[in-house]
Amino acid sequence: MKISELSRTTGVPVASIKYFRRQGLLPAGRATAATLAEYGEEHVQRLRLIKALTTLGGLSIAATRDVLAAVDRSDSADSTLKAISYALPVPVAQAPAGDEEREAEAEAAAAADVAELIAAMDWRVPSTSPHVHGLTTALRELRRLDADYRLDRLAVYAELAKAVARLDLERAAAFDDSPALAEQAVVVLALSGPLLELLRRLAQEDQVRRRSPEEDPDAG
Amino acid sequence: MKISELSRTTGVPVASIKYFRRQGLLPAGRATAATLAEYGEEHVQRLRLIKALTTLGGLSIAATRDVLAAVDRSDSADSTLKAISYALPVPVAQAPAGDEEREAEAEAAAAADVAELIAAMDWRVPSTSPHVHGLTTALRELRRLDADYRLDRLAVYAELAKAVARLDLERAAAFDDSPALAEQAVVVLALSGPLLELLRRLAQEDQVRRRSPEEDPDAG
Numbered sequence: 001m002k003i004s005e006l007s008r009t010t011g012v013p014v015a016s017i018k019y020f021r022r023q024g025l026l027p028a029g030r031a032t033a034a035t036l037a038e039y040g041e042e043h044v045q046r047l048r049l050i051k052a053l054t055t056l057g058g059l060s061i062a063a064t065r066d067v068l069a070a071v072d073r074s075d076s077a078d079s080t081l082k083a084i085s086y087a088l089p090v091p092v093a094q095a096p097a098g099d100e101e102r103e104a105e106a107e108a109a110a111a112a113d114v115a116e117l118i119a120a121m122d123w124r125v126p127s128t129s130p131h132v133h134g135l136t137t138a139l140r141e142l143r144r145l146d147a148d149y150r151l152d153r154l155a156v157y158a159e160l161a162k163a164v165a166r167l168d169l170e171r172a173a174a175f176d177d178s179p180a181l182a183e184q185a186v187v188v189l190a191l192s193g194p195l196l197e198l199l200r201r202l203a204q205e206d207q208v209r210r211r212s213p214e215e216d217p218d219a220g
Numbered sequence: 221m222k223i224s225e226l227s228r229t230t231g232v233p234v235a236s237i238k239y240f241r242r243q244g245l246l247p248a249g250r251a252t253a254a255t256l257a258e259y260g261e262e263h264v265q266r267l268r269l270i271k272a273l274t275t276l277g278g279l280s281i282a283a284t285r286d287v288l289a290a291v292d293r294s295d296s297a298d299s300t301l302k303a304i305s306y307a308l309p310v311p312v313a314q315a316p317a318g319d320e321e322r323e324a325e326a327e328a329a330a331a332a333d334v335a336e337l338i339a340a341m342d343w344r345v346p347s348t349s350p351h352v353h354g355l356t357t358a359l360r361e362l363r364r365l366d367a368d369y370r371l372d373r374l375a376v377y378a379e380l381a382k383a384v385a386r387l388d389l390e391r392a393a394a395f396d397d398s399p400a401l402a403e404q405a406v407v408v409l410a411l412s413g414p415l416l417e418l419l420r421r422l423a424q425e426d427q428v429r430r431r432s433p434e435e436d437p438d439a440g
Contacts, residue, residue, distance in 0.1 A: 011323075048364060056361050078432040085428045090421065103231070123426040131422045138415055141276050142407070144231075144268060154419075156387060157412070160380050161419035167376060169427045189424065191362065192377070193417050198355045199374075199381035200413065201310065205351055206343040207389045208301045 003029070006039045010047040017047065023061055025050050025068060049186065057190040063089050067186055081172060084189050090134040110140035113151055121158050168192045223249070226259045230267040237267065243281055245270050245288055269406065277410040283309050287406055301392060304409050310354040322364070330359035333371055341378050388412045 007014045020026040026046055029037030046068075053059045053067060070083030114136045118125060125132060142149050172185035227234045240246040246266055249257030266288075273279045273287060290303030334356045338345060345352060362369050392405035 052361055056358060078428070081428045082432060085421075085425050088421070090418070118422070121423075121426075123422055124429055125422060125425050129422070129425060131418060131425055135415075135418045135422060138276055138411070138418060141272055142411065153387070153391070154415075157384065157416055158419050158423070160384055161416055162423040164377065164380055164420050165423035165427055167373070168424060169431075171373070173431070187362070191358070193420065195355075195358055195374075196377055196381055196420070197413050197417065198310070198351060198358060199378045200384050200416070201305075201308070202338070202343055202345060202349070202351045202355060203341075203378070203382040203385035204388060204409065205305050205345050205349060206341075207385055208298070208305045209344055211298045211301070211389075211393070 001039050003037065003039065006043055006047070009044055010051070012047050012051060020047070020050055023065065025061070025065055052187060053190055056194055057088070058194070059089060059190065063087055067190070071186060078173075080185060081169070081189070084186055086130070088190055090130045106140045106143045107136070110136045110143055113139055113154075116151060117154060117158060120155060121162065164192065164196060221259050223257065223259065226263055226267070229264055230271070232267050232271060240267070240270055243285065245281070245285055272407060273410055276414055277308075278414070279309060279410065283307055287410070291406055298393075300405060301389070301409070304406055306350070308410055310350045326360045326363045327356070330356045330363060333359055333374075336371060337374060337378060340375060341382065384412065384416060 001009070003014055003017060006012075007017060012020075017026065021028065026043060029039040029043065032038050049068070050064060053064045054061070059067065066087035067084055070080055070087055114132060115127075118132070139149065168188055172188040221229070223234055223237060226232075227237060232240075237246065241248065246263060249259040249263065252258050269288070270284060273284045274281070279287065286307035287304055290300055290307055334352060335347075338352070359369065388408055392408040
């Protein structure tokens with residue numbers, strides 16, 4: 001198919017398709033003339049994946065490139081999963097530094113909490129993991145906010161997170177090693193976060209409404 | 221304290237403090253001269269909250285303003301929780317439209333799935349809820365990706381999401397109606413999403429590593 005049809009089929013504008021080509025996210029079409037290329041089903045599939053990762057998954061172009069590279073060079077489902085796990089962006093912005101002494105104190109306390117939690121959960125992750133760093137930053141900020149987080153409560157969240165991660169991995173690992181199936185594994189790992197967040201927000205809305213049930217639910 | 225000290229205490233640059241003032245997020249200090257103002261502990265607390273919402277919570281300035289307005293006018297803990305629940309951003313970007321017929325079909329199927337899930341969970345949310353819309357969009361995109369999501373699996377995630385939401389609400393509702401405590405409730409509701417996501421990613425990393433345990437965990 002021509003680029004115009006590829007655009008219609010996937011809902012991705014021609015300009016975006018050309019941009020993804022230039023950024024190395026999408027392989028070239030088969031050249032049929034100096035300025036024409038023929039695209040196939042693999043381009044449709046790849047474009048859908050790019051769109052899912054960038055819009056639903058919220059990945060940057062650079063992170064998307066890393067994930068796709070992991071999919072393309074995957075020699076086993078496990079190595080793909082591992083690469084994807086690190087290529088996905090970690091959802092905590094590094095906050096600007098405040099008073100240095102308090103900062104160091106809050107950082108040390110947060111790091112100790114994270115280490116204690118990881119030990120309690122028996123999670124085998126290196127101290128250099130971006131996820132360890134992200135969680136430490138988040139807890140440090142909560143400490144600076146004087147927000148009441150307690151490690152035993154955090155452990156309850158951690159158990160729930162573990163249950164979700166196990167479900168995700170079971171689904172992702174059920175796919176075998178062909179590229180199309182590796183792509184499905186990417187979708188599971190990258191999109192279960194946004195999906196879970198939406199479900200949590202729905203459940204939260206339900207529970208908030210039950211606490212103040214004065215309104216007709218369909219009038220809101 | 222002067223603005224420079226407020227900046228040092230909170231780690232927020234003076235230019236950002238002035239920006240938050242102009243955007244109406246931070247109340248004015250007590251004027252002590254034509255160009256000088258005196259700030260107090262309430263400004264420190266508010267700035268920390270603004271920082272947490274914008275950096276950790278990922279809220280836009282507009283969403284932060286909505287949440288703070290809800291905190292300030294809160295007449296009860298429940299009304300604050302409700303306002304916050306809607307002011308927080310919904311984490312799904314609206315994807316560009318593709319082929320119209322397939323689009324409408326995928327949208328209708330996704331909407332039916334969401335309705336079935338909400339009924340199964342007995343969640344009392346209006347069909348106009350931004351969270352219902354967000355989840356419908358996410359499922360529609362998964363359908364267009366031919367990603368294998370099954371409603372019974374989604375229900376398992378929904379149960380976990382419900383457990384998290386219940387924990388959040390218990391914590392948030394434990395605070396009483398004073399503004400400082402309403403702020404804590406905001407922190408719980410806005411930041412439990414990022415926290416849960418980080419814990420899920422840590423659990424995922426652990427499980428991926430256990431599947432391919434060839435490396436020393438601290439060498440990565």
